[in-house]
Amino acid sequence: MAEPIITIENVTRRFGTLAAVDNVSLTVEEGEFFALLGPSGCGKTTLLRMLAGFDNPTEGRILIDGQDVNRIPPNKRPVNMVFQSYAVFPHMTVADNVRYGLNIAGVPRKEQDARVEEALSLVQLDGLGPRKPDQLSGGQRQRVALARALIMRPRVLLLDEPLSALDAKLRDQMRTELSTLQEKVGITFIMVTHDQDEALALATRCAVMNRGLLQQVATPNDLYEFPNSRFVADFIGTVNLFEGQLIVDEPDHAVIRSPELGAGIYFDHGVTGAKGATVWAAIRPEKIELKKRTEGDTAPKMDDTPEGNNVVPGIIRQEVYLGSESTYEVEIESGRRVKVTRSNLTRWDQEDFAIGEAVWLAWHACSPAMLQS
Amino acid sequence: MSQAPGPLEYLRRWPLRAWVTGVAVFLYAPLISLIVFSFNDSKRNVVWQGFTFKYYGKALTDESLLTALSNSLTIALIVTLVSVVLGALSAVLLWRFRFPGKTALEGALSLPIVVPEICMGVAMLVFFAKVLPWPVGMPWPFNLGAIIISHVSFCFPFVTVVVRARLASFNRELEEAAKDLGAGEWRTFRDILIPHIAPSLVAGALLAFTLSLDDFVITFFTAGPDTVTFPVKVYSMVRFSVTPEVNAASTMLMVLTVLATFLALRFQNPAKDLAERG
Numbered sequence: 001m002a003e004p005i006i007t008i009e010n011v012t013r014r015f016g017t018l019a020a021v022d023n024v025s026l027t028v029e030e031g032e033f034f035a036l037l038g039p040s041g042c043g044k045t046t047l048l049r050m051l052a053g054f055d056n057p058t059e060g061r062i063l064i065d066g067q068d069v070n071r072i073p074p075n076k077r078p079v080n081m082v083f084q085s086y087a088v089f090p091h092m093t094v095a096d097n098v099r100y101g102l103n104i105a106g107v108p109r110k111e112q113d114a115r116v117e118e119a120l121s122l123v124q125l126d127g128l129g130p131r132k133p134d135q136l137s138g139g140q141r142q143r144v145a146l147a148r149a150l151i152m153r154p155r156v157l158l159l160d161e162p163l164s165a166l167d168a169k170l171r172d173q174m175r176t177e178l179s180t181l182q183e184k185v186g187i188t189f190i191m192v193t194h195d196q197d198e199a200l201a202l203a204t205r206c207a208v209m210n211r212g213l214l215q216q217v218a219t220p221n222d223l224y225e226f227p228n229s230r231f232v233a234d235f236i237g238t239v240n241l242f243e244g245q246l247i248v249d250e251p252d253h254a255v256i257r258s259p260e261l262g263a264g265i266y267f268d269h270g271v272t273g274a275k276g277a278t279v280w281a282a283i284r285p286e287k288i289e290l291k292k293r294t295e296g297d298t299a300p301k302m303d304d305t306p307e308g309n310n311v312v313p314g315i316i317r318q319e320v321y322l323g324s325e326s327t328y329e330v331e332i333e334s335g336r337r338v339k340v341t342r343s344n345l346t347r348w349d350q351e352d353f354a355i356g357e358a359v360w361l362a363w364h365a366c367s368p369a370m371l372q373s
Numbered sequence: 374m375s376q377a378p379g380p381l382e383y384l385r386r387w388p389l390r391a392w393v394t395g396v397a398v399f400l401y402a403p404l405i406s407l408i409v410f411s412f413n414d415s416k417r418n419v420v421w422q423g424f425t426f427k428y429y430g431k432a433l434t435d436e437s438l439l440t441a442l443s444n445s446l447t448i449a450l451i452v453t454l455v456s457v458v459l460g461a462l463s464a465v466l467l468w469r470f471r472f473p474g475k476t477a478l479e480g481a482l483s484l485p486i487v488v489p490e491i492c493m494g495v496a497m498l499v500f501f502a503k504v505l506p507w508p509v510g511m512p513w514p515f516n517l518g519a520i521i522i523s524h525v526s527f528c529f530p531f532v533t534v535v536v537r538a539r540l541a542s543f544n545r546e547l548e549e550a551a552k553d554l555g556a557g558e559w560r561t562f563r564d565i566l567i568p569h570i571a572p573s574l575v576a577g578a579l580l581a582f583t584l585s586l587d588d589f590v591i592t593f594f595t596a597g598p599d600t601v602t603f604p605v606k607v608y609s610m611v612r613f614s615v616t617p618e619v620n621a622a623s624t625m626l627m628v629l630t631v632l633a634t635f636l637a638l639r640f641q642n643p644a645k646d647l648a649e650r651g
Contacts, residue, residue, distance in 0.1 A: 054549055074552045087550035091568040100564075101554035145550075152554065 003066055005030045005155060005188050006051065011060035013046050020046040022212035023060070028156075028205075033182050033189045035203035039235070040194055043212040045160060048192045052081045052158055065155055080149035081158040084165065086141045088133045094120070094144050095129030101152045119147040122181070139170045150185060159191040163198055175201055196236050200224065208232050224284075229373045233282040240288075240338050241371075242281045249275050254370070255309065256281050262333045266309035268365035273372055280371040285327065285341040287367040290353055291360040304365045311362045314338065316355050326350045330361055404627070411620035428617040429625075438622060441606035447514050448602060449585040452524040456581040457574055459525065460532025465566070467533070468540040485527040486534070494594035497523040501595060509597065516600050523595045524585045531584065532577035539573035572640045579637035583630050 004027035013021040021043040028034045036044040049055040050062060053074030061070050069077055080101075089097050095116050102112045120126055123143035133141055142162070149157055162178065163171045179202050182189050193199050199206050200220040208215040208223065208231075216228045227233035230241055242265065244258030249271060256265040256279060265281045273279060291300055299311045314330040317337060326349075328340045338361060344350050353359065378385035384393070411429070415422035432438055467479060485493065497519075501507050507519040543566070551561040567574075589604040596605055603626060610619050 052549075052553060054552075074549070075555045075557055079553075081550070081553045083546040083550055085544055085546045087544060087546035089547060089550070089565060089568075100551070100556075104555040104560060148550075148554065 004028060005065060006190070007063040007066075008047070009061050009063070011047070011050065011057040011062060013043070013050060013055060014058045019212045021050070021057075024209075024212075024214045025060075026207055026214060026217055028188060028190060030188055031186060033179065033202055033204045034191070035199040035206040036190065036192045036209060037196060037199040037203075037206050037235075038194065038209035038215075041211075042209040044192045044194075044209050047209070048081075048158055048160055048190065051156070051190065052079060053077045078155040079158055080152045080154040080156075081160065082142070082145045082149050082162055084160040084162075086145040086165075088136075088141050088144050088148075090133050092133075093129065094125065094131050094133065094136070097133070097144055098129075098147045098151055100148065105152075115151055119151040122150065122184070123147045124177075138166060139174060142166070142174065146181070150181075150187070154187060156188045156190060159189060161193055162191060164193070164195070171198075178202060200236070208235060210235070225369070227282060227369060227371065230280055230282070230371050233369065233371060238285055238339055238341075240283045240285065242283070244279065244281060246271070246273050246275055246277050246279050249273065253365070256370070260334050260336055261312055263312045264309040265368055266305045266365050267368060267370055268304060271370055271372075273370075277372070282369045282371055283363055283367060285339040286325075286343075287363055288338065288340045289362045290328065290330075290340055290342060291362060293358040293360045295358070297360075300360055300362060302362050302364055310365065311360055314359055314361055316353055316357045316359060319350075319353070319355055321350050326353075328353065330359060332361070407620055407627075408624050411617055411624045413617050413620075416616065428621040432618050432621040432625070435618070437601070438603075438606055438610075441601045441603045444517060444600060445586055445603035448517050448520050448524060449582050451514070451517075451521050452528055452585040453578050453582045455521075455525050456529035456532050456585075457578045460529040460577055460581075461536050461570065461574060463529070464533045464536035464540060464570075468537060468543075482530045482533055485530050490527075490588075490590040493523075493527060494591045497526075497591055498594040510599075516597070519595045519597075520592055520600060520602065523591050524588060527588075527591065528581040528584050531580050532574075535577040535580065536570055536573045539570045543569050575640040576637045579633045579640070583633045583637070586633075587626060587630050 006028040008024055008026050011021055011024050012019055024043075024047065036047060038044045046055060050057055051064070053069065053072060053076075056070060061068050063069070064078060089100065092100070098116045098119050099112050102115060107115070116129065117126075120129060123146050125140060125143050125147065128136070128140070133144065136144065142165075159178075163174055166174055175198065178189075191199075191202065200223070203220060205217065205219055206223055207217045210231050216223060216232045218226070223232060223236050227236065233239045233241065242256075242258040242261045244256035244261070244265065246254065247257045247264075248255035251270045253269065254267045254271050256267075258265060258281065265283075271279075293313055299307075299313070301307050302310050305311075312332050314332040316328050317331045318329040320327045323344070325341050325343050328342065329337045330340055331337050340361065342349070342353075383389045410421075412424050412426070413421055414425035414427065463482060467475065467482075501519050501523075510516070511518070547565050547569070548561055551565045556564060587604055588602075589608065592602050592605055593608070596602060601609070603622070607619055607622055607626070610616070610622075
């Protein structure tokens with residue numbers, strides 16, 4: 001396997017006593033679209049700034065292309081950055097903005113012109129070279145920032161919250177464009193974002209951070225379906241978390257008893273945990289089925305689950321119709337409310353369940369994720 | 374018949390009209406009479422005799438008045454250059470860095486702005502008498518050194534204030550973007566920071582120029598017999614008699630000052646300018 005383009009080794013950055021980035025280690029491979037994801041203040045921007053060279057680790061080291069860059073200033077690093085505010089130079093024309101880096105590098109004027117034109121057409125700003133930044137829209141200014149960074153042919157392009165300043169429609173469009181662009185230029189992208197949708201949609205791999213600590217590094221799919229902690233499960237998407245004790249731990253199945261839920265949670269896989277340990281089950285709202293219930297009913301049985309597990313009775317307390325789907329809040333016996341999402345497969349589906357109705361909540365043995373922390 | 378004034382049309386109510394008129398009279402009437410009587414064809418200043426440009430000609434051929442004017446302009450020019458460099462650098466220093474004694478330095482910088490001019494003048498007199506005696510009889514323009522130094526000391530804080538205000542609106546990411554694209558400290562300063570603060574540099578320069586050009590009090594204490602500036606010269610002329618020549622000279626100084634102030638204001642609001650031009 002090729003050497004990773006970026007290696008972060010035990011990097012810590014302290015501001016006073018506070019560790020903004022706390023002993024983070026990760027690698028990024030060539031050609032990846034990597035996302036640093038986390039709530040604000042989690043240290044993701046600090047980490048990005050250390051890659052760019054605007055900040056230095058208190059401990060640990062960063063390698064770019066195998067080279068230790070700790071003492072290398074930002075203007076000497078083979079990375080370029082697209083800033084959150086875009087930082088387009090207001091007193092220069094679009095072309096001069098894009099040209100700026102080449103100018104400093106001493107690239108001959110002829111070559112500059114050709115590369116500026118190429119870069120502008122790459123971000124679909126053909127012909128806007130003579131404009132001043134204040135004559136551009138927010139989306140266009142971002143494209144200028146992209147062109148200005150990409151023209152340097154960096155080894156890695158760093159993007160700081162690239163879509164946060166755009167309005168919703170434009171954000172969707174730029175999201176698609178960013179990933180097309182990345183495929184076209186083949187440069188490694190590292191993006192910082194607090195928006196999980198953005199990260200899931202764009203990234204080939206994500207690192208989730210919280211309070212300076214790296215929580216999980218995985219593909220978007222794995223982050224959503226196989227989170228490794230309550231924080232990740234809760235941060236990515238919506239989730240129902242139930243605390244319980246591990247009471248059965250066999251090689252091919254496991255059961256959690258959760259007093260809060262009032263039923264067993266059956267898993268179709270074994271786990272590496274001590275029997276009796278406190279663990280958590282994470283169940284996504286769309287993985288829970290709603291079934292009609294009448295007084296005196298026997299609980300339905302899921303075909304892959306032994307009786308008495310993965311089924312609980314409840315009453316619908318809230319319904320929100322979202323068009324493509326409806327979300328419900330179902331109160332179970334302990335008083336706890338469980339979130340359930342149901343796709344509206346036909347035009348009448350949302351009328352199947354109403355507020356106040358008695359229902360069964362049921363899920364398959366492969367649906368919940370077991371979390372040990 | 375016009376309608377009754379609306380609730381916010383204060384200018385159509387008589388008390389405010391009277392007030393505005395009063396302000397205008399007391400502010401501008403003296404200046405206007407100064408200008409009007411500079412065209413008075415009379416040796417005595419108080420009685421109107423007829424229109425003439427004679428005293429402008431006289432003022433412009435008065436050897437000592439011209440020397441004073443050229444002294445003033447030379448001083449103002451040098452003071453402006455030094456103040457802009459010093460003021461801009463101290464503004465950047467205070468904006469960019471945190472260091473022990475920063476608050477003290479900020480306070481010290483605003484001192485020349487708030488200290489009464491007469492105190493500054495006396496202080497300068499003592500300074501140049503006891504601490505740094507400026508050699509007498511130096512060739513022009515070195516004989517103006519003491520005045521230049523004293524002017525710089527009260528002019529550059531004004532430049533600092535103006536430049537700092539402009540720096541407050543600077544987006545630090547612009548600087549980082551330049552460095553990210555390969556620029557070193559100096560290029561970043563030249564290519565990114567200077568263009569951003571340029572309007573405030575021009576405004577500060579014109580402010581310093583005006584302040585230096587028409588300063589009387591501090592100059593009076595630091596000027597020697599062979600280093601008379603324009604305002605000091607006008608003052609000495611007035612002590613003999615207020616002739617229309619004094620009026621003519623004052624009018625010219627006033628026009629020069631107003632022009633510089635006007636330009637300073639225009640450069641301080643480039644955005645507004647742009648909007649006006651469409």
